[in-house]
Amino acid sequence: QVQLQESGPGLVKPSQTLSLTCIVSGASISNNMFYWTWIRQPAGKEPEWIGRASASGSANYNPSLKSRVTISLDTSNNQFSLELTSVTAADTAVYYCVRDYGDYRWYFDLWGRGTLVTVSS
Amino acid sequence: DIQMTQSPSSLSASVGDSVTITCRASQNILNYLNWYQQKPGKAPELLIYAASTLQSGVPSRFSGSGSGTDFTLTIRGLQPGDFATYYCQQSYSTPRTFGPGTKVDI
Numbered sequence: 545q546v547q548l549q550e551s552g553p554g555l556v557k558p559s560q561t562l563s564l565t566c567i568v569s570g571a572s573i574s575n576n577m578f579y580w581t582w583i584r585q586p587a588g589k590e591p592e593w594i595g596r597a598s599a600s601g602s603a604n605y606n607p608s609l610k611s612r613v614t615i616s617l618d619t620s621n622n623q624f625s626l627e628l629t630s631v632t633a634a635d636t637a638v639y640y641c642v643r644d645y646g647d648y649r650w651y652f653d654l655w656g657r658g659t660l661v662t663v664s665s
Numbered sequence: 666d667i668q669m670t671q672s673p674s675s676l677s678a679s680v681g682d683s684v685t686i687t688c689r690a691s692q693n694i695l696n697y698l699n700w701y702q703q704k705p706g707k708a709p710e711l712l713i714y715a716a717s718t719l720q721s722g723v724p725s726r727f728s729g730s731g732s733g734t735d736f737t738l739t740i741r742g743l744q745p746g747d748f749a750t751y752y753c754q755q756s757y758s759t760p761r762t763f764g765p766g767t768k769v770d771i
Contacts, residue, residue, distance in 0.1 A: 590752055591709060593761040606760040607666075640708055649715040650756040651699045655708035 546570035548641045548656035556635075556663050562628040566641030566656060573622050574599045579644035580624040581652065582615060584637040592637075596644055597624065631663045667691050667755050669764035676769055682743045686767045688736040688753035696732045697757035703766075704749045712751075713738065743769075 552564035566580070573580055579596035586592075595605035597615040605613045614627045628635060639661055643654040668691035678684050688698065696716035701709035711720045713729040716736055726741045740747055748771060753764040 590763040590765050591754075592763070593759075596759075604759045608760075649697055649699075649718075651711055651714035652701070652709070652754070653711050653714075653720070655710070658708050 546643070546654055548643065548654060550639060550641050550656045550659040552639075552659060552661070554660055554662060556631055556661060557665050558632055558663055559630055562626070562631050562635060562661055562663075564626045564639055564641070564659065564661070565623055566625070567621075567623045568643075569622070571643070572619075573617055573624060574619050576600050577646060579604075579646070579650075580615070580617060581642040581644045582626045583640045583642050583652070583655075584635075585640070585658075586637040591640070594626065594628075594639075633663050635661070636663045637661065666760055667694060667758060667762055669753055669755055669762050671751075671753060671764035671767050673767060674765065675767065677771065678743055678769060679771065680743055680745060683739065683741045684743065684769060685740075686738045686751055686753075686769075688731075688738070688764050690734045690736075690755055690757075693733050694755045694757035697755055698729075698731065698736045699754045699756060700727075700729055700738045701752045701754065701763075702747075702749045703752065709752060740769075 581596040582594040597603040612629045617624045638658040640658045641656040642652045645653045698716045700713040703709040717729045750766045750768045
């Protein structure tokens with residue numbers, strides 16, 4: 545059974561860097577059928593796609609965040625991570641790590657449970 | 666970015682009812698449209714992908730249709746566990762975008 549589990553600090557100060565890790569079990573992140581994705585959801589709002597990366601080295605980011613975001617894969621530990629720099633209160637949200645699966649269409653078939661990150665001094 | 670809209674934003678229904686949710690894309694996305702269900706405090710779960718393909722394990726009372734810019738999610742015979750928020754999402758291009766959601770409650 546494939547599982548994704550987010551970890552990282554729940555509180556980040558404004559202007560600092562938000563760093564989260566997603567540990568993947570039951571599937572290899574080296575499989576090029578998948579993109580490994582971060583999605584966030586502010587309270588009461590729809591999910592927002594942050595970006596994705598694959599083991600092939602391909603990565604895409606939301607233009608609204610692109611200058612602040614890095615998603616990287618650690619294939620030796622089967623995990624991937626998110627770094628978001630210069631955070632503000634607007635970055636407060638539940639952050640999900642997600643598998644984006646593509647056979648002939650792409651879709652988010654597996655989600656972590658999510659972790660709440662609050663940006664506050 | 667492709668903008669997604671949904672209607673209605675919320676609806677009230679009863680167990681056993683059938684409901685239909687509409688999703689519209691700001692441009693032609695062929696059938697690159699997915700539907701998710703989210704319950705309070707939980708992650709979204711995939712219901713339907715490619716506009717009409719039921720994800721494994723999802724009950725057949727859920728169905729999806731549409732192509733181009735207009736799509737629908739229909740739930741026939743609402744069950745207590747179906748009261749949730751439903752989101753559409755396009756996978757035609759990046760950035761991936763979600764609709765604002767439709768809350769189905771009693």
